[in-house]
Amino acid sequence: MTALTRRQRRALTLAMRYLIAVAVTLLFLFPVYWLFMISFKTPEEIFHVPPLWLPGQIQFNNYWVLFKDGDVVAILNSLIVAGTSSVIAMVLGTFCAYSLARFNTGGENLAMWIISQRMIPPMAVVFPIFLIYVHFGMVDTFSGLILLYTAFNLPYVIWMMRGYIADIPLELEESALVDGCTRWQVIWKVVFPMARSGLMATAVFTFVFAWNDFLFALILTRTEVITFPVQLTHYMGGQSNFWAKIAAMSVLGTLPIFVAVTIMQRYLVRGISLGAVKG
Amino acid sequence: MALPFSRLHDAMSTDTYGHRLSVFSDRNFKYLMVAPGILILLLVGIFPLIYSLVVSFQNITMTDVDTSFQGLLNYKQLFRDARLWQALGHTALITAIALPLELVLGFLLAQLFLERMPGRQIFVALLVLPTVLSPIVAGATWRLMFDVRFGPIGQIVSYFAGEPVTLLWTVNPSLVYPAIIICEVWQWTPFMFLLLLAALSNVDQSQLEAAELDGASYWRVLRQIIMPAIKPVVAIAVLIRGLDLFRIFDIIWALTEGGPGSMTETISLYTYVIGFTQFDTSYTAAVAFLVVALLSVIVTLVLRRMELVK
Numbered sequence: 001m002t003a004l005t006r007r008q009r010r011a012l013t014l015a016m017r018y019l020i021a022v023a024v025t026l027l028f029l030f031p032v033y034w035l036f037m038i039s040f041k042t043p044e045e046i047f048h049v050p051p052l053w054l055p056g057q058i059q060f061n062n063y064w065v066l067f068k069d070g071d072v073v074a075i076l077n078s079l080i081v082a083g084t085s086s087v088i089a090m091v092l093g094t095f096c097a098y099s100l101a102r103f104n105t106g107g108e109n110l111a112m113w114i115i116s117q118r119m120i121p122p123m124a125v126v127f128p129i130f131l132i133y134v135h136f137g138m139v140d141t142f143s144g145l146i147l148l149y150t151a152f153n154l155p156y157v158i159w160m161m162r163g164y165i166a167d168i169p170l171e172l173e174e175s176a177l178v179d180g181c182t183r184w185q186v187i188w189k190v191v192f193p194m195a196r197s198g199l200m201a202t203a204v205f206t207f208v209f210a211w212n213d214f215l216f217a218l219i220l221t222r223t224e225v226i227t228f229p230v231q232l233t234h235y236m237g238g239q240s241n242f243w244a245k246i247a248a249m250s251v252l253g254t255l256p257i258f259v260a261v262t263i264m265q266r267y268l269v270r271g272i273s274l275g276a277v278k279g
Numbered sequence: 280m281a282l283p284f285s286r287l288h289d290a291m292s293t294d295t296y297g298h299r300l301s302v303f304s305d306r307n308f309k310y311l312m313v314a315p316g317i318l319i320l321l322l323v324g325i326f327p328l329i330y331s332l333v334v335s336f337q338n339i340t341m342t343d344v345d346t347s348f349q350g351l352l353n354y355k356q357l358f359r360d361a362r363l364w365q366a367l368g369h370t371a372l373i374t375a376i377a378l379p380l381e382l383v384l385g386f387l388l389a390q391l392f393l394e395r396m397p398g399r400q401i402f403v404a405l406l407v408l409p410t411v412l413s414p415i416v417a418g419a420t421w422r423l424m425f426d427v428r429f430g431p432i433g434q435i436v437s438y439f440a441g442e443p444v445t446l447l448w449t450v451n452p453s454l455v456y457p458a459i460i461i462c463e464v465w466q467w468t469p470f471m472f473l474l475l476l477a478a479l480s481n482v483d484q485s486q487l488e489a490a491e492l493d494g495a496s497y498w499r500v501l502r503q504i505i506m507p508a509i510k511p512v513v514a515i516a517v518l519i520r521g522l523d524l525f526r527i528f529d530i531i532w533a534l535t536e537g538g539p540g541s542m543t544e545t546i547s548l549y550t551y552v553i554g555f556t557q558f559d560t561s562y563t564a565a566v567a568f569l570v571v572a573l574l575s576v577i578v579t580l581v582l583r584r585m586e587l588v589k
C-alpha cells in the first residue's frame with residue numbers, strides 16, 4: 001500500500017472530523033429530540049415498552065389539551081412577566097450604563113458592586129424578599145414578579161450595555177454635541193442607533209433569563225401568575241407523571257427561546273460570558 | 280429637574296478642543312441617569328439582606344413569632360446542623376465533578392471545531408441549544424430519558440449489555456449523582472465549548488506556526504502558548520459556572536427533589552426546605568446570610584484577582 005498524499009491525508013482528517021462532529025451533535029441533541037417526539041406521541045406510544053423512537057404519526061393532541069385545559073395561561077404569564085421586566089430593565093439599565101461608561105459614575109467600585117449583585121445566589125435573596133412580599137401582599141402578583149426580575153436583570157443589562165456603549169467612538173457623540181444636539185438627543189440619535197445590535201442582544205438575553213427562571217417563580221407565585229417552569233413541575237408527581245403535558249409544555253416554553261437565540265447567534269458568546277469574551 | 284444644557288452649550292462652543300472630558304462633566308445628569316436603577320438594586324438587593332440579618336437575630340419559627348432579639352442563637356445552630364454541612368458538601372461534590380468535566384469536554388469540542396469546516400456554524404448553532412434551555416426543562420427532559428420503563432437510556436444500556444438492565448437512576452443511591460451530573464454536564468458543556476472556541480480562535484496564529492516549525496510537541500504548545508492565551512477566558516467561564524453550580528436547584532428539583540432522603544440535597548434545596556416547608560424563618564435567614572457572606576467574600580476576591588473590571 002502506498003503512502004497517502006498530503007491531499008488525501010487532509011481529506012481523511014476532514015472526513016474524520018465530520019464523523020465525530022455529527023456523532024457529538026446527535027448525542028447532544030438526542031434528549032431534545034426525545035422531548036419533542038414525546039410531545040407528538042399518543043399516550044399508548046408514550047407508555048410503550050420498549051420505548052418507541054418514532055411516533056406513529058405526528059399529532060398535536062398533547063398541545064390541544066394544554067389549550068383546552070387553559071394550561072397555556074402559564075406561557076402567557078411568562079410572556080407578560082419576562083417581557084415587561086425586560087423592557088423596564090433595559091430602559092433603566094441602559095441609562096445607568098451610559099452614565100457608567102461615559103462619566104465613570106461611581107468609579108470601578110460601583111461597577112464592581114453592580115456585577116457582584118448578579119452573583120449572589122438567588123435562594124439567599126429570595127427568602128427575605130418573600131417575607132417582605134408577604135408583608136406587602138405582593139406574593140402571587142404580576143408587579144411583584146416583574147419587580148424582582150427587573151432587579152435581577154438590571155446588573156446584567158448595566159454591565160453588558162456599559163461594554164457596548166464603551167465600544168462606540170466618543171468622537172461621534174462629541175461632534176453631535178458640537179453640532180448643537182442636547183444630551184438627550186445625543187443619546188437618542190447617536191448612542192441608541194450605534195448600540196442597536198448590543199441593545200437587541202442584551203434584551204434577548206434578559207428575556208431568556210427571566211423566561212427560564214424557576215426559583216423566584218416557584219416561591220413568589222401561588223395560582224394567579226404561575227409561569228411555565230412552575231406549571232411544568234405541577235405535572236410531575238411521585239407516582240403519575242403527565243408525560244404528554246410535560247413534553248408539550250416544555251416544547252411550547254422552549255421554542256421561543258430557540259428562535260430568539262438562533263437569531264442572536266452572533267452575540268451569544270459575548271452575552272453569556274458577561275461581556276468578557278467578545279467572540 | 281431642569282438640566283443645564285444651555286450652560287453646557289456655551290462651554291462647548293468655547294472649548295471644543297483640548298478639554299475633551301469637559302463635554303461630559305455635568306454632575307446632575309450623570310447621577311440622574313443611574314438613580315432609578317441603583318434605587319431598585321438597593322430596594323430588592325440590599326434591603327432584603329439587611330432585613331434578613333435582623334430576622335436572623337430573632338427567633339421566628341412556624342409556631343412562634345418571637346421578635347425579641349436572641350443574639351447569636353441561630354448562628355450557633357449553624358455549626359450544630361449536620362444537614363446544612365452535608366448540603367454544602369453535596370454542592371461542593373457536584374461542582375467538583377461537573378465543572379472540570381464541562382471544562383475538559385468543552386475544550387475537546389472547541390478543538391474539534393477550531394479549524395474551519397463547511398457547515399461549522401450549523402453545528403455550533405445546534406450544539407448551543409441545551410445551554411439556552413430552561414434548567415427545569417433540562418431536568419424534566421432527563422427525567423423522561425432516565426425513566427426505568429419508558430425512557431430510552433435503560434433501553435440503550437440493555438441493548439449494549441445484551442440483557443435487560445434495570446437502572447433506577449433517580450432512586451438508586453449510587454446512580455442519583457451520576458444522573459444529576461450527566462444532566463448538568465449535558466446542559467453546560469456547550470457553554471464552555473462556545474467560550475473556549477472563541478478563546479482558541481483568538482490565539483496568536485504566528486506563534487503556533489513558529490512552534491510548529493521548531494518541531495515543538497503538542498503538549499508543549501498547549502502548555503506554553505495555548506494555555507496562557509486562553510487563561511483569562513477560562514477564568515471567567517469557571518467563575519460563572521462555579522457560581523451557577525453553587526446555587527444549583529432547578530435540575531435537582533426536577534430529577535430527584537433532593538432525594539432519596541436528603542442524599543442529593545444542595546445548599547439551595549436545603550434553604551428551600553427549612554424556609555418554605557419547615558417555616559423555620561429566623562434560622563433560614565441565618566443560613567441565607569451565611570451563604571451570601573461566604574460568597575460575597577469569595578466573589579469579590581476572585582473578581583479583583585481576575586481583573587475582570589478593566
